[in-house]
Amino acid sequence: MRKKKYVLRPMELWAPDAIERWLEDEAARGWRLTDCGPRLAKFERRESTACRVRVQPCGPETREAWQARFAACEAMGWVFASTITSDFEVFYCDDPAAPELQTDPVVWGWAWEKPLRRAWWEGWLFLMLAALLLLLPLLLGGTPLENLLDMPLLALIAYPCGLLLAAAYGTRALLAVGRARRAVSAGLIPQCRGDWRRSRRWQILFAAALAIVWLMVIPGRALTVMLLRPDAGSLPIMGVSGLAPDSRLEDWDLDFETYSRRSGFLRPAHQTVELYDQEQRRIGNTGDRLRFDFLSAPLYREKLAGFRQDFPGLTETTVEDGRFDEAVLLTDGETQILLARRENVVCTLSVNFPTDLNARFDGLAALMANIGGEQP
DSSP: OOSEEEEEOOSOTTOHHHHHHHHHHHHHTTEEEEEEOSSEEEEEEOOOOOOEEEEEEOOOOOHHHHHHHHHHHHHTTOEEEEEETTTEEEEEEOOTTSOOSOOOHHHHHHHHHHHHHHHHHHHHHHHHHHHHHHHHHHHSSSOHHHHHHTSOHHHHHHHHHHHHHHHHHHHHHHHHHHHHHHHHHTTOOOOOOSOHHHHHHHHHHHHHHHHHHHHHHTTOSOEEEEESSOOGGGTTOOOHHHHOTTOOGGGSOEEEEEEEEEEOSSOSEEEEEEEEETTOOEEEEEEEEOSSGGGHHHHHHHHHHHHHHHOTTOEEEEOOOTTOSEEEEEEETTEEEEEEEETTEEEEEEESSSOOGGGGHHHHHHHHHHHHTSOO
């Protein structure tokens, strides 16, 4: 038979009678509290007894005052057992005829004013956390949809769950603390309307959420792999030979080049190519293969809005071509940007040297059809 056990404690310490019922139920099963931290409570095996348990806030006091108070409690039949996070004291009483430890609502309200005030601010803190989570895609930098597309599956699950969890707990705390304060103002000792089992379920949910956050740190937002000049056919790009047929990649005196691939759950492939030569000519290609077709339209619109903001002088020409769901050509002198989407694929081509991007639609359409046919 076990002599010790560790369990998650109920979360809401601002509901003392729920904590007291929890400890009384454990005592009836033969377990007495010996230590309790922010998450876990330690119990030791004792004789099963029906007893009363009371939880009281504790604050700074001299050793003499502490000893005198404990002696007075023991004289009334109440024995100190442990503290909870060094902020609360737990007393057990096995004598059903012993007087209550605290019966004066005024004294109760005075003792619990600080914990209730802390719980009140904690409730607002959780509501602010919910608001922060709601704005998270806007605060990460980049664009909101791009940030969501880069999230791993675990983050996509944890994000809405964490938002709802923070909002629900914050609202619950504010309502409960508000009821307790109104009871104290009316000269009553508040009675908990909840169940310690429900309070411990909140603790379990927050412990699980914390574990998920730590797991999210390992994979990060998305996996990025830098590639060394791969075969252009393996990427959703049109290289030098596609955009400038009179030249080859080998003929360019490249000053800078990058090839990268990034993947996430909603976007299995995001691939980028940038080429610069000594004459400052540039080719930029990006290709996105999405897990679901319905994501391509908002991603297309988000990219187009970004181009309009970054290059306000560009002239837009809508491309009418049945091989694309949507396409637009943006031009300003030698700068040209072609943005197109088809089914679950979105591609961008950009150059800053003379070339006719209109003549590249056949190659781009075939390339996008090939990419879209790949399985995520």
